[in-house]
Amino acid sequence: MNLLNLKSKSLKDKPNHLINETSPYLLQHAHNPVDWYPWGDEALDRARNEDRPIILSIGYSSCHWCHVMERESFEHEGIAQLMNDYFICIKVDREERPDIDQVYMDAVQAMGVNGGWPLNVFLTPDQKPFYGGTYFPAAGWAQILSNINQAYRDQRDQLEKSANQFVSHMSLSETARMGLTGEGEAFDIIHLDQAFQQFFSKFDTEKGGLKKAPKFPMPNNWLFALRYHHLTGNHYALEQVKLTLKQIAYGGIYDQIGGGFSRYSVDDRWFAPHFEKMLYDNGQLVSLYSEAFRLTKEPLFKEVVYETISWLEREMTSPEGGFYSALDADSDGTEGKFYTWKEDELQDLCGDETPVISAYYNTTVAGNWEDGRNILFRKIDNKPLAKNLGISEDDLKSKVQDFKRVALEKRGERIRPGLDDKILTSWNAIMLKGLVDAYRAFGDDHFLELALKNAEFIDTRLTDGDNLCRTYKNGEAKLAGYLEDYAHLSDAMLHLYQVTFNEHWLSRSVDLTQFAVDHFLDNEDNLFFFTGDHSEQLIARKKELFDNVIPASNSVMANNLFILGKMTNKDEFIDLSITMLSRISKLISKDVSYLSNWAILMSYNVKLFSEIVISGSDLIPFSQELWLAYKPNAVVLGTRNKSSLSLLEGREAKSGKTQVYVCYNKTCQLPVESIADALKQLK
Numbered sequence: 147m148n149l150l151n152l153k154s155k156s157l158k159d160k161p162n163h164l165i166n167e168t169s170p171y172l173l174q175h176a177h178n179p180v181d182w183y184p185w186g187d188e189a190l191d192r193a194r195n196e197d198r199p200i201i202l203s204i205g206y207s208s209c210h211w212c213h214v215m216e217r218e219s220f221e222h223e224g225i226a227q228l229m230n231d232y233f234i235c236i237k238v239d240r241e242e243r244p245d246i247d248q249v250y251m252d253a254v255q256a257m258g259v260n261g262g263w264p265l266n267v268f269l270t271p272d273q274k275p276f277y278g279g280t281y282f283p284a285a286g287w288a289q290i291l292s293n294i295n296q297a298y299r300d301q302r303d304q305l306e307k308s309a310n311q312f313v314s315h316m317s318l319s320e321t322a323r324m325g326l327t328g329e330g331e332a333f334d335i336i337h338l339d340q341a342f343q344q345f346f347s348k349f350d351t352e353k354g355g356l357k358k359a360p361k362f363p364m365p366n367n368w369l370f371a372l373r374y375h376h377l378t379g380n381h382y383a384l385e386q387v388k389l390t391l392k393q394i395a396y397g398g399i400y401d402q403i404g405g406g407f408s409r410y411s412v413d414d415r416w417f418a419p420h421f422e423k424m425l426y427d428n429g430q431l432v433s434l435y436s437e438a439f440r441l442t443k444e445p446l447f448k449e450v451v452y453e454t455i456s457w458l459e460r461e462m463t464s465p466e467g468g469f470y471s472a473l474d475a476d477s478d479g480t481e482g483k484f485y486t487w488k489e490d491e492l493q494d495l496c497g498d499e500t501p502v503i504s505a506y507y508n509t510t511v512a513g514n515w516e517d518g519r520n521i522l523f524r525k526i527d528n529k530p531l532a533k534n535l536g537i538s539e540d541d542l543k544s545k546v547q548d549f550k551r552v553a554l555e556k557r558g559e560r561i562r563p564g565l566d567d568k569i570l571t572s573w574n575a576i577m578l579k580g581l582v583d584a585y586r587a588f589g590d591d592h593f594l595e596l597a598l599k600n601a602e603f604i605d606t607r608l609t610d611g612d613n614l615c616r617t618y619k620n621g622e623a624k625l626a627g628y629l630e631d632y633a634h635l636s637d638a639m640l641h642l643y644q645v646t647f648n649e650h651w652l653s654r655s656v657d658l659t660q661f662a663v664d665h666f667l668d669n670e671d672n673l674f675f676f677t678g679d680h681s682e683q684l685i686a687r688k689k690e691l692f693d694n695v696i697p698a699s700n701s702v703m704a705n706n707l708f709i710l711g712k713m714t715n716k717d718e719f720i721d722l723s724i725t726m727l728s729r730i731s732k733l734i735s736k737d738v739s740y741l742s743n744w745a746i747l748m749s750y751n752v753k754l755f756s757e758i759v760i761s762g763s764d765l766i767p768f769s770q771e772l773w774l775a776y777k778p779n780a781v782v783l784g785t786r787n788k789s790s791l792s793l794l795e796g797r798e799a800k801s802g803k804t805q806v807y808v809c810y811n812k813t814c815q816l817p818v819e820s821i822a823d824a825l826k827q828l829k
Contacts, residue, residue, distance in 0.1 A: 163188070168619040169239040170566045171207040175216065179226035182237045185246060193234040193271040199298050200269040201229060204238045204247050207566040208422035208472040210481060211281045212264045218284040225288050232295040233268075240265070241471060241570060242617050245628060245677050248688045249316060254278040256315045268294055273685050274309035316686040321671045324691075326729045333731065333751040335377065340735035341745055342374050346382060348739065350414070354390035356739070359414035363394055363407065365430035366697050370742035372437060373749050373778055384441075391438055394431075395450050396524035401485060402507060403522065403553045404460075405453030407431050408475075409695075417523055418515060421475035421482040421563070425462060425573045426696050428454055432580030436587035441776045451584050455593065458577065464567070466607065467599035468618060469574050474564035484563050486519035487553075495552055502535055502542070503549050569618040571608045571627055574600060575634035576696070582641045586773040594645065601642055601651065604635065612661055613680070626681045629674050629690065632662040633702035640709060645773075647765060647784040649791070656714060659706055663722070672725045674700050691730065692740045700726065701743035708750055712757055713781050715792040715812065723747070750779060754810055754829050760784040761797050762804025771821040777828060 163183045164176040175182050183189035185202075193200050203220075205212035219225045229235050240247035240263065250267045253275040260280070266287075267278035277294060297305060320326070345367070350357045355364075368387045375383040394400060397416025399408050406428050408419030432454055439447040462470045477484040489504075489511045496503045503509075509520040532542040581597035584590070607623055608615045614627030614635065639655035642648075665678040668689070676688050676699060690698045704726040711720035727747055734741045734748060758780050760768050765784045772782065785794050797807055797817070805817040808827040815827050 164237060168617070168622060168624070169207075169242050169568055170564070171205060171209075171212075171239040171241075172237055174207065175220060175237050178216065178220045179223050179230075180220050180235050181226075181230045182235050185236055185238050185243060189234055189236050190273065193269075196234070197271055198232070198234050199294065200271065200273070201233045201235045202238065202246075202250060202265075202267045202269055202275075203236070204240050204250065204265040204267075205263045206239060206241050206472070207564060208424070208474045209263050210420060210422070210475050211262075213476060215264050215266075215281055215287075219282070219287045222284060225284060225291070228288060228291040228295075232291065232298075234271075239568075241566075242568070242625060244630070245681065245684060245688070248676060248690070249684050249686050250275055250278065252316050252686070252688065253312045254280075256312055270306060270309050274306075274313050276305045276309040276312070313685055316688075319668075319671065320689045320691055321673065321729065324733070326671070326691075326733075333727070333748055335752045337731065337735055338374060338377070338745060338748060338752060341738035341741075342371075342380065342383060344735060345371070345738050346386075349382075349386050351386070351389070353415045354386070354393035355416070357414075360410045360412050360420075361399075361414055361416055362410040362695060363399070363427060363431060364695065364739070364742075365427075365434040366693055366746075367739050367742045369434055369437065370738065370745050370749075372434075372441060373746050376441075376776065376778055377749055377753055387438060388442060388444065391435060391447060391450075392444075395435075395446055398521035398523040400450070401457065402524070403485075403550055403557060405450075405455075405457035406461075407454070418521060419482075421485055423473040425469055425471050425570075426576050428458065429573065429577035429580040430696075432577070433583040436580070436583040437776075437778075439587045440773065448588065451588070455581070455584060455596070459596070461565075463596075464569065467596075467603040468569035468607065469577050469600065470565060470567045471570055471573060472566040474566070477563040478561040482515075482519075482521070484557065484560050486515060486521055488513065488518055489520065491556075492520070495556060496549060499545055499549070502537070502545050505535060506531065506542070506546055567619065569608075571604060571614055571616060571618075571631040572634040572696075574604055574608075575631070575638040578604075579634075579638040579641050582638070582645055585645055589770050589773075597642060598646070601639070605654070612657070614658070626678065628681070628699070629662060629666050629676050629678075629703065630696070630699040632658050632666070633699045633706060636662075636706045636710075637702055640706065640713070644782045645769065647769075647786075649789065652713065652791075655706070656710055656716075659703070659710055659719070662703060671729065672722060673729060674703055693743045694740065697743035701730075701741075701747065705743065705747050705750075708747060709781055712755065713783060713791070713793070724751070727751070753779060756780040756828055757793055757809040757812070757814075758782045758824065759793055759797055759807040759809060759814065760804065761794065761807075762786065763802070764804035768804055768806065768821055772824070775821075775825055777825075780828070 161176050162181050164172045167173055167184055238246050251261050251265060254267060255261050262280040264281055267275050269275050348356045355361045368390055371383040371387045393416050399411045399416045399419040406423050408421050409424050409427055411417060411419050432451055435447045435451050475481045493500045507522040508525055513519045515521045528539050528542055532539040578597050578600045581593045585593040607618050614631045615623035616625035616627050616631060636655045636658040639651045643652035665680060666674045668675055673689050676690050691700050692698055693701055704723045707719040707723035730744050734745050738745050763786055765786050769782060783791060783793055788798060803819055805819055806824040807814040807817050808824050818824050
């Protein structure tokens, strides 16, 4: 029997159980002939009551191979018949439910399969995994469905035994699995030196980033390199950051016309991206380029930040001030079609200026990519290129700016990539912090206005009493927040306080952190679970320890605890932070590229960390002057009059003059009346 010739009309043109969901990814599948359910009691109860295995399929809206598998398999009536006849079929948006994704990704990797999306896992009726993988071509998927159905009927005991073994593996704590005894050595700069040397060995000193393909930006790694340079003066750390940020900004991974970054490049030179744009990447990269500008004053870094925030406003911001999640890689059925150009299209736009624009963006008549299309990217700086073209540098810049304006307008007429318009708390917090960092670097009030509007949106729309919600769409907030939501929002709020000195934001940061301590902390190993004690209980409760494309929620929380402890005189926060770091410290020198946020926390502990207090009417101008200096091992507190914060008590400005106190471990030096004098006191 040819499995792909099966036909079923029972569900054709009839929406399935996903039709009332708010996730764009789930709604993409709401008209599949597969009888999809969202994760929940209805589907799980049906699996138990009918004693049927579960197909759990996990993806996200901008996932290219998720779309491919949908077209090949989930829209195929014969395959849908197999799925519906033998299984209970559940679809999960991994961005809404990262807790489910973590549990079953761990299971699939334990099966010896490389992780990725779409993630397709077969479960027993009681949610235990026994087989899984990622993308399956249609014929292979149909055969697997048939084989598993037969095995479930004929070899049930063996499947149950395998499932129980995987659950045992998943239930083993991360600390036990990795031998995190908490008996790390005392924190010392030598640990960071060893970590950097290991990191240095991976550098691609020609193209930036690390020596591998595909290339992911991994912003937190380069933030660590900046901080390491600040502590040690290491020349190679700074030069690799500058090279990497320049090559990313010149590459096709950066949208040369509209601003914003794609998720990664498929090659080793930042040229050909997977064209989806994720909010979390762009928020972190705005932070990174802003911080790098504060140290280097590189004009390119400023240009990238301004263009990316323009993209954020133009394409990713809701009327209420929330930020949408992602833009798809595909448009009009083709990956990258929205962003790439054929030479005749460029000629129509540029006319006589085509040779200049073609040289600037390295386009060809035949196309430098697929199907005669060109990805716009840069190779050389403006000055040598202008010389090669026989024009002035200013003339070249003017021509390029004119082209960008016209090309952006023309591109807007194309079929747009799909927008994932759900609003996620943690990703919004990451972008909120990016806006704060941009305000620090450039003093542009508009960036602060965007940040404040977003903070107020989160405060009112995604907060339910002491609880955070995970996601918001169409006026509805839902799902209990995860540790990453509490951690990243606390981080954003404590930074927002340091540029506004509105103590509401600092109080929110403290409250969020305390809630996490009360409801997420594992008191046995002093690390945090990803889900709270108020969340749905799955077959395993995971901890997120390793930094990846987003820093691990535990490392973010450990940083927050340390900084908030310094700001609010909560020694118990600092003690918990140091205990957490002690658990991880031995691993940092082995591969810092997956522990870079932990390494940043270590950098706070190996050199003096200062508290800077500004008091008086010129609070904001003084703080803005302070940000121009690159002093990452410090927190800043301030007040115009009085404050309940212990570091500010008794330090009100005298004689109407603004004063600055430089403090270490709650002990402050004599006040000074200028930032220049305060900088002299910083050790």
